[in-house]
Amino acid sequence: MTGVVTNQELRRRGAETLLVLAVAAVYYGAARLGLLEQLVRGQVTPLWPPTGIAVAGLLVFGLRIWPGVALGAFLANVAIGPTPLTVLAIMVGNTLAPVCSYLLLRRAGFHNDLDRLRDALALVFLGALGGMLISATLGSSVLVLSGALPAGDFWRTWSVWWTGDAMGVLVVAPFLLVLRKARWPRGVALRRWAEAVALLVGTLAATLLATAGNSASLLFLVFPFLIWAAFRFELAGAASCALGVSTSAILAAGAGTGPFAHKDLFTNMVTLQAFNGATALTALLLAAVITERNRTHGEIKRLCARLTDMVAAMPDHPVTDQWQTDDPEDPGGRAGGGQP
Numbered sequence: 539m540t541g542v543v544t545n546q547e548l549r550r551r552g553a554e555t556l557l558v559l560a561v562a563a564v565y566y567g568a569a570r571l572g573l574l575e576q577l578v579r580g581q582v583t584p585l586w587p588p589t590g591i592a593v594a595g596l597l598v599f600g601l602r603i604w605p606g607v608a609l610g611a612f613l614a615n616v617a618i619g620p621t622p623l624t625v626l627a628i629m630v631g632n633t634l635a636p637v638c639s640y641l642l643l644r645r646a647g648f649h650n651d652l653d654r655l656r657d658a659l660a661l662v663f664l665g666a667l668g669g670m671l672i673s674a675t676l677g678s679s680v681l682v683l684s685g686a687l688p689a690g691d692f693w694r695t696w697s698v699w700w701t702g703d704a705m706g707v708l709v710v711a712p713f714l715l716v717l718r719k720a721r722w723p724r725g726v727a728l729r730r731w732a733e734a735v736a737l738l739v740g741t742l743a744a745t746l747l748a749t750a751g752n753s754a755s756l757l758f759l760v761f762p763f764l765i766w767a768a769f770r771f772e773l774a775g776a777a778s779c780a781l782g783v784s785t786s787a788i789l790a791a792g793a794g795t796g797p798f799a800h801k802d803l804f805t806n807m808v809t810l811q812a813f814n815g816a817t818a819l820t821a822l823l824l825a826a827v828i829t830e831r832n833r834t835h836g837e838i839k840r841l842c843a844r845l846t847d848m849v850a851a852m853p854d855h856p857v858t859d860q861w862q863t864d865d866p867e868d869p870g871g872r873a874g875g876g877q878p
Contacts, residue, residue: 558606561595565610568710572702573618584810585788586702588614589673590710592636593665597643597650597711598718608633620686631676635703639669650715652773653829658822662815666707674700697807704811708818709784712777720774734775737766741779749790754797757787757813761820768824772832776825784814 568587592607611632612625619625642664649657678696681687687695741763748756760783767775791798791810798806 554602557599558603558609561591561599561603561606562609562613564595565591565607566613569610569614572706573614583702584698584705584791584807585709585785586706587710588632589636589670589703589706590708590714591706592632593639593643593669593707594711594714596636596640597648597715601637601640604633604637607636620681620684624680624684624686627680628677631673631680634676635670635673636707638672639665639707642669651719652712652715652822652826653833655823655826655830658819658826661711662708662818662822665711666704666818667815670700670703670707673703694804697804697811701807701811701814705784705788705814708814709781712773712818712822713781716774716777733770737763737771737775737779741767741782745783745786749786749796751796752799754809757797760817764817764821765824768821769828772829773822773825776821780817780821783817787813787817 565588568591572583572586572588574583588610592610595603595607608629611629615625615628615632619628643660646656646660646664648660648665652658652661674696677699678687678692681695682689682692741760744759744763748759764776764779764783767779787810790796791806794801794806798809801809
Protein backbone atom coordinates (compact mmCIF):
# COMPACT_ATOMS: atom_id res chain seq x y z
CA MET A 539 0.00 0.00 0.00
CA THR A 540 2.86 2.35 0.85
CA GLY A 541 4.40 1.85 -2.55
CA VAL A 542 1.12 2.60 -4.32
CA VAL A 543 0.64 5.81 -2.33
CA THR A 544 4.21 6.87 -3.07
CA ASN A 545 3.79 6.28 -6.79
CA GLN A 546 0.59 8.28 -6.81
CA GLU A 547 2.31 11.08 -4.93
CA LEU A 548 5.20 11.05 -7.41
CA ARG A 549 2.79 11.23 -10.33
CA ARG A 550 0.94 14.09 -8.68
CA ARG A 551 4.14 16.02 -8.06
CA GLY A 552 5.30 15.34 -11.60
CA ALA A 553 2.03 16.65 -13.00
CA GLU A 554 2.28 19.79 -10.85
CA THR A 555 5.88 20.35 -11.96
CA LEU A 556 4.87 20.07 -15.60
CA LEU A 557 2.01 22.52 -14.98
CA VAL A 558 4.36 25.03 -13.36
CA LEU A 559 6.84 24.72 -16.25
CA ALA A 560 4.01 25.12 -18.78
CA VAL A 561 2.84 28.30 -17.04
CA ALA A 562 6.41 29.63 -17.07
CA ALA A 563 6.78 28.85 -20.78
CA VAL A 564 3.49 30.49 -21.72
CA TYR A 565 4.31 33.51 -19.53
CA TYR A 566 7.71 33.88 -21.19
CA GLY A 567 6.30 33.53 -24.70
CA ALA A 568 3.60 36.13 -24.00
CA ALA A 569 6.25 38.43 -22.53
CA ARG A 570 8.32 38.27 -25.72
CA LEU A 571 5.23 39.27 -27.69
CA GLY A 572 4.48 42.11 -25.29
CA LEU A 573 8.02 43.47 -25.55
CA LEU A 574 7.51 44.04 -29.26
CA GLU A 575 5.52 47.15 -28.23
CA GLN A 576 7.92 48.40 -25.53
CA LEU A 577 7.89 52.16 -25.02
CA VAL A 578 10.26 52.77 -22.10
CA ARG A 579 13.75 51.36 -21.68
CA GLY A 580 13.09 48.31 -23.80
CA GLN A 581 10.98 46.60 -21.14
CA VAL A 582 7.89 48.70 -20.32
CA THR A 583 4.98 48.16 -22.67
CA PRO A 584 1.34 49.39 -22.84
CA LEU A 585 0.13 45.78 -23.10
CA TRP A 586 1.65 43.10 -20.90
CA PRO A 587 -0.23 39.87 -21.71
CA PRO A 588 1.61 37.79 -19.06
CA THR A 589 -0.36 39.47 -16.26
CA GLY A 590 -3.62 38.30 -17.81
CA ILE A 591 -2.18 34.82 -18.24
CA ALA A 592 -0.95 34.78 -14.64
CA VAL A 593 -4.27 35.94 -13.16
CA ALA A 594 -6.30 33.53 -15.31
CA GLY A 595 -3.94 30.67 -14.45
CA LEU A 596 -4.19 31.38 -10.72
CA LEU A 597 -7.98 31.56 -10.92
CA VAL A 598 -8.16 28.21 -12.70
CA PHE A 599 -5.35 26.22 -11.02
CA GLY A 600 -4.90 28.03 -7.71
CA LEU A 601 -1.85 29.34 -5.87
CA ARG A 602 0.17 26.19 -6.61
CA ILE A 603 1.28 27.68 -9.95
CA TRP A 604 2.84 30.84 -8.54
CA PRO A 605 6.39 29.44 -9.01
CA GLY A 606 5.64 29.23 -12.74
CA VAL A 607 4.67 32.91 -12.74
CA ALA A 608 7.87 33.81 -10.88
CA LEU A 609 10.05 31.71 -13.19
CA GLY A 610 8.44 33.17 -16.30
CA ALA A 611 8.86 36.72 -14.96
CA PHE A 612 12.52 36.06 -14.17
CA LEU A 613 13.27 34.63 -17.62
CA ALA A 614 11.45 37.51 -19.31
CA ASN A 615 13.44 40.17 -17.46
CA VAL A 616 16.85 38.57 -16.99
CA ALA A 617 18.03 39.57 -20.47
CA ILE A 618 16.86 43.19 -20.22
CA GLY A 619 17.29 44.03 -16.55
CA PRO A 620 20.13 46.41 -15.63
CA THR A 621 21.37 44.34 -12.65
CA PRO A 622 20.57 40.92 -11.17
CA LEU A 623 19.14 42.54 -8.03
CA THR A 624 16.85 44.72 -10.13
CA VAL A 625 15.68 41.70 -12.10
CA LEU A 626 14.84 39.88 -8.87
CA ALA A 627 12.92 42.88 -7.56
CA ILE A 628 10.94 43.20 -10.79
CA MET A 629 10.26 39.47 -10.69
CA VAL A 630 8.90 39.82 -7.15
CA GLY A 631 6.61 42.65 -8.27
CA ASN A 632 5.41 40.75 -11.33
CA THR A 633 4.63 37.75 -9.13
CA LEU A 634 3.06 39.59 -6.20
CA ALA A 635 0.70 41.62 -8.38
CA PRO A 636 -1.25 38.70 -9.93
CA VAL A 637 -1.14 36.77 -6.64
CA CYS A 638 -2.65 39.73 -4.79
CA SER A 639 -5.22 40.16 -7.57
CA TYR A 640 -6.13 36.49 -7.21
CA LEU A 641 -6.49 36.77 -3.43
CA LEU A 642 -8.63 39.91 -3.74
CA LEU A 643 -10.87 38.25 -6.32
CA ARG A 644 -11.31 35.13 -4.23
CA ARG A 645 -12.03 37.30 -1.19
CA ALA A 646 -14.76 38.99 -3.22
CA GLY A 647 -16.30 35.62 -4.14
CA PHE A 648 -15.32 35.84 -7.81
CA HIS A 649 -16.75 33.23 -10.21
CA ASN A 650 -14.49 32.14 -13.07
CA ASP A 651 -17.49 32.01 -15.40
CA LEU A 652 -17.92 35.79 -15.08
CA ASP A 653 -21.66 35.22 -15.03
CA ARG A 654 -22.54 37.94 -12.53
CA LEU A 655 -22.26 41.71 -12.54
CA ARG A 656 -20.18 41.65 -9.36
CA ASP A 657 -17.64 39.34 -11.06
CA ALA A 658 -17.04 41.80 -13.88
CA LEU A 659 -16.71 44.72 -11.45
CA ALA A 660 -14.30 42.74 -9.27
CA LEU A 661 -12.11 41.80 -12.23
CA VAL A 662 -11.89 45.40 -13.43
CA PHE A 663 -11.34 47.21 -10.13
CA LEU A 664 -9.66 44.55 -7.96
CA GLY A 665 -7.94 42.29 -10.47
CA ALA A 666 -6.73 44.89 -12.96
CA LEU A 667 -6.73 48.46 -11.68
CA GLY A 668 -6.03 47.63 -8.05
CA GLY A 669 -3.74 44.62 -8.05
CA MET A 670 -1.45 45.91 -10.79
CA LEU A 671 -0.49 48.97 -8.73
CA ILE A 672 2.01 46.69 -6.99
CA SER A 673 4.04 45.70 -10.04
CA ALA A 674 4.01 49.19 -11.57
CA THR A 675 5.08 50.93 -8.37
CA LEU A 676 7.72 48.38 -7.37
CA GLY A 677 9.15 48.02 -10.87
CA SER A 678 9.38 51.75 -11.59
CA SER A 679 10.86 52.46 -8.16
CA VAL A 680 13.53 49.78 -8.58
CA LEU A 681 14.55 51.17 -11.98
CA VAL A 682 14.92 54.66 -10.50
CA LEU A 683 16.82 53.46 -7.42
CA SER A 684 19.19 51.37 -9.53
CA GLY A 685 20.03 54.38 -11.68
CA ALA A 686 18.66 52.74 -14.83
CA LEU A 687 15.95 55.40 -15.06
CA PRO A 688 16.10 59.13 -14.28
CA ALA A 689 13.95 60.17 -11.32
CA GLY A 690 12.07 62.60 -13.56
CA ASP A 691 10.82 59.71 -15.70
CA PHE A 692 9.23 57.86 -12.78
CA TRP A 693 5.59 58.83 -13.46
CA ARG A 694 6.00 58.44 -17.19
CA THR A 695 7.32 54.92 -16.70
CA TRP A 696 4.79 54.14 -13.98
CA SER A 697 1.86 55.15 -16.19
CA VAL A 698 3.01 52.87 -19.03
CA TRP A 699 3.78 50.01 -16.64
CA TRP A 700 0.44 50.20 -14.85
CA THR A 701 -1.44 50.58 -18.14
CA GLY A 702 0.29 47.53 -19.62
CA ASP A 703 -0.29 45.29 -16.62
CA ALA A 704 -3.90 46.39 -16.13
CA MET A 705 -4.69 45.98 -19.82
CA GLY A 706 -3.18 42.51 -19.74
CA VAL A 707 -5.70 41.54 -17.07
CA LEU A 708 -8.65 43.36 -18.62
CA VAL A 709 -8.33 42.04 -22.16
CA VAL A 710 -6.47 38.73 -21.82
CA ALA A 711 -7.82 37.17 -18.62
CA PRO A 712 -11.54 37.26 -19.61
CA PHE A 713 -10.71 35.83 -23.02
CA LEU A 714 -8.75 32.94 -21.47
CA LEU A 715 -11.48 32.24 -18.91
CA VAL A 716 -13.99 32.00 -21.76
CA LEU A 717 -11.63 29.99 -23.96
CA ARG A 718 -11.14 27.26 -21.36
CA LYS A 719 -14.81 26.27 -21.72
CA ALA A 720 -15.16 26.98 -25.41
CA ARG A 721 -16.63 24.19 -27.52
CA TRP A 722 -17.36 24.14 -31.22
CA PRO A 723 -21.07 24.99 -31.52
CA ARG A 724 -23.30 22.38 -33.11
CA GLY A 725 -26.75 22.74 -34.53
CA VAL A 726 -26.40 26.51 -34.87
CA ALA A 727 -28.66 28.11 -37.45
CA LEU A 728 -27.07 29.65 -40.54
CA ARG A 729 -28.41 33.10 -39.69
CA ARG A 730 -26.58 32.91 -36.37
CA TRP A 731 -23.29 32.29 -38.17
CA ALA A 732 -24.10 35.15 -40.54
CA GLU A 733 -24.70 37.45 -37.58
CA ALA A 734 -21.37 36.45 -36.01
CA VAL A 735 -19.52 37.16 -39.25
CA ALA A 736 -21.30 40.52 -39.60
CA LEU A 737 -20.32 41.41 -36.04
CA LEU A 738 -16.69 40.45 -36.69
CA VAL A 739 -16.47 42.46 -39.91
CA GLY A 740 -18.26 45.46 -38.41
CA THR A 741 -16.05 45.51 -35.32
CA LEU A 742 -12.91 45.23 -37.42
CA ALA A 743 -14.01 48.05 -39.76
CA ALA A 744 -15.00 50.36 -36.90
CA THR A 745 -11.75 49.68 -35.06
CA LEU A 746 -9.60 50.38 -38.10
CA LEU A 747 -11.50 53.58 -38.80
CA ALA A 748 -11.24 54.72 -35.18
CA THR A 749 -7.50 54.07 -34.88
CA ALA A 750 -6.69 55.55 -38.30
CA GLY A 751 -8.43 58.89 -37.80
CA ASN A 752 -6.86 61.85 -36.05
CA SER A 753 -9.80 62.50 -33.72
CA ALA A 754 -10.10 60.66 -30.42
CA SER A 755 -13.88 60.93 -30.68
CA LEU A 756 -13.80 58.30 -33.45
CA LEU A 757 -12.86 55.73 -30.82
CA PHE A 758 -16.49 55.74 -29.70
CA LEU A 759 -17.47 54.08 -32.98
CA VAL A 760 -16.60 50.67 -31.56
CA PHE A 761 -19.03 50.78 -28.64
CA PRO A 762 -22.20 49.86 -30.58
CA PHE A 763 -20.43 46.69 -31.72
CA LEU A 764 -19.34 45.85 -28.17
CA ILE A 765 -22.95 46.25 -27.04
CA TRP A 766 -24.10 44.08 -29.93
CA ALA A 767 -21.58 41.38 -29.00
CA ALA A 768 -22.61 41.42 -25.33
CA PHE A 769 -26.35 41.25 -26.03
CA ARG A 770 -26.25 38.58 -28.70
CA PHE A 771 -23.18 36.48 -27.83
CA GLU A 772 -22.77 37.21 -24.12
CA LEU A 773 -19.30 36.87 -22.58
CA ALA A 774 -17.74 34.87 -25.45
CA GLY A 775 -18.53 37.59 -27.98
CA ALA A 776 -17.88 40.51 -25.63
CA ALA A 777 -14.47 39.24 -24.46
CA SER A 778 -13.34 38.48 -28.01
CA CYS A 779 -14.40 41.89 -29.35
CA ALA A 780 -12.87 43.70 -26.38
CA LEU A 781 -9.57 41.87 -26.93
CA GLY A 782 -9.47 42.84 -30.60
CA VAL A 783 -10.47 46.47 -30.01
CA SER A 784 -8.04 46.99 -27.13
CA THR A 785 -5.16 45.36 -28.96
CA SER A 786 -5.70 47.62 -31.99
CA ALA A 787 -5.81 50.70 -29.77
CA ILE A 788 -2.63 49.66 -27.98
CA LEU A 789 -0.83 49.11 -31.29
CA ALA A 790 -1.91 52.56 -32.47
CA ALA A 791 -0.78 54.15 -29.19
CA GLY A 792 2.55 52.37 -29.36
CA ALA A 793 3.11 53.57 -32.91
CA GLY A 794 1.85 57.07 -32.14
CA THR A 795 -0.66 57.07 -34.98
CA GLY A 796 -4.30 58.03 -35.35
CA PRO A 797 -5.80 59.66 -32.26
CA PHE A 798 -2.49 59.09 -30.41
CA ALA A 799 -0.36 61.10 -32.85
CA HIS A 800 1.50 64.27 -31.83
CA LYS A 801 0.91 63.77 -28.08
CA ASP A 802 3.30 63.01 -25.25
CA LEU A 803 3.58 59.51 -23.83
CA PHE A 804 1.83 60.26 -20.54
CA THR A 805 -1.20 61.75 -22.32
CA ASN A 806 -1.40 58.78 -24.66
CA MET A 807 -1.27 56.35 -21.73
CA VAL A 808 -4.06 58.20 -19.90
CA THR A 809 -6.17 58.21 -23.08
CA LEU A 810 -5.42 54.56 -23.74
CA GLN A 811 -6.21 53.52 -20.17
CA ALA A 812 -9.50 55.45 -20.23
CA PHE A 813 -10.52 53.98 -23.58
CA ASN A 814 -9.57 50.39 -22.77
CA GLY A 815 -11.11 50.69 -19.32
CA ALA A 816 -14.38 51.90 -20.85
CA THR A 817 -14.16 49.12 -23.45
CA ALA A 818 -13.68 46.43 -20.82
CA LEU A 819 -16.38 47.86 -18.57
CA THR A 820 -18.89 48.08 -21.40
CA ALA A 821 -18.19 44.61 -22.72
CA LEU A 822 -17.80 42.72 -19.45
CA LEU A 823 -20.54 44.44 -17.45
CA LEU A 824 -23.13 44.16 -20.21
CA ALA A 825 -22.20 40.54 -20.87
CA ALA A 826 -22.49 39.73 -17.15
CA VAL A 827 -25.89 41.45 -16.90
CA ILE A 828 -27.21 39.63 -19.97
CA THR A 829 -25.88 36.28 -18.72
CA GLU A 830 -27.49 36.88 -15.33
CA ARG A 831 -30.78 37.82 -16.97
CA ASN A 832 -30.76 34.76 -19.23
CA ARG A 833 -29.95 32.47 -16.31
CA THR A 834 -32.80 33.92 -14.26
CA HIS A 835 -35.16 33.55 -17.23
CA GLY A 836 -34.12 29.91 -17.62
CA GLU A 837 -34.70 29.21 -13.92
CA ILE A 838 -38.17 30.76 -14.11
CA LYS A 839 -38.99 28.60 -17.13
CA ARG A 840 -37.84 25.47 -15.30
CA LEU A 841 -39.90 26.35 -12.24
CA CYS A 842 -42.97 26.98 -14.41
CA ALA A 843 -42.46 23.62 -16.13
CA ARG A 844 -42.18 21.84 -12.76
CA LEU A 845 -45.30 23.60 -11.51
CA THR A 846 -47.16 22.56 -14.65
CA ASP A 847 -46.09 18.95 -14.14
CA MET A 848 -47.17 19.05 -10.50
CA VAL A 849 -50.60 20.45 -11.40
CA ALA A 850 -51.02 17.85 -14.13
CA ALA A 851 -50.19 15.06 -11.66
CA MET A 852 -52.80 16.15 -9.10
CA PRO A 853 -55.90 13.90 -8.68
CA ASP A 854 -58.76 14.85 -10.96
CA HIS A 855 -61.65 15.44 -8.48
CA PRO A 856 -63.67 18.51 -7.55
CA VAL A 857 -62.43 20.66 -4.72
CA THR A 858 -64.94 20.77 -1.83
CA ASP A 859 -65.64 23.57 0.54
CA GLN A 860 -63.48 23.52 3.66
CA TRP A 861 -66.55 23.01 5.89
CA GLN A 862 -68.23 20.40 3.69
CA THR A 863 -68.16 16.77 4.88
CA ASP A 864 -69.24 13.49 3.37
CA ASP A 865 -71.90 13.04 6.09
CA PRO A 866 -75.30 13.48 4.40
CA GLU A 867 -76.88 14.26 7.79
CA ASP A 868 -74.40 17.02 8.50
CA PRO A 869 -73.81 18.82 5.17
CA GLY A 870 -72.56 21.96 6.85
CA GLY A 871 -69.95 20.22 8.96
CA ARG A 872 -71.48 21.50 12.23
CA ALA A 873 -70.91 18.21 14.05
CA GLY A 874 -67.21 18.76 13.63
CA GLY A 875 -67.28 22.17 15.26
CA GLY A 876 -68.12 24.20 12.15
CA GLN A 877 -69.75 27.59 12.22
CA PRO A 878 -73.54 27.59 12.73
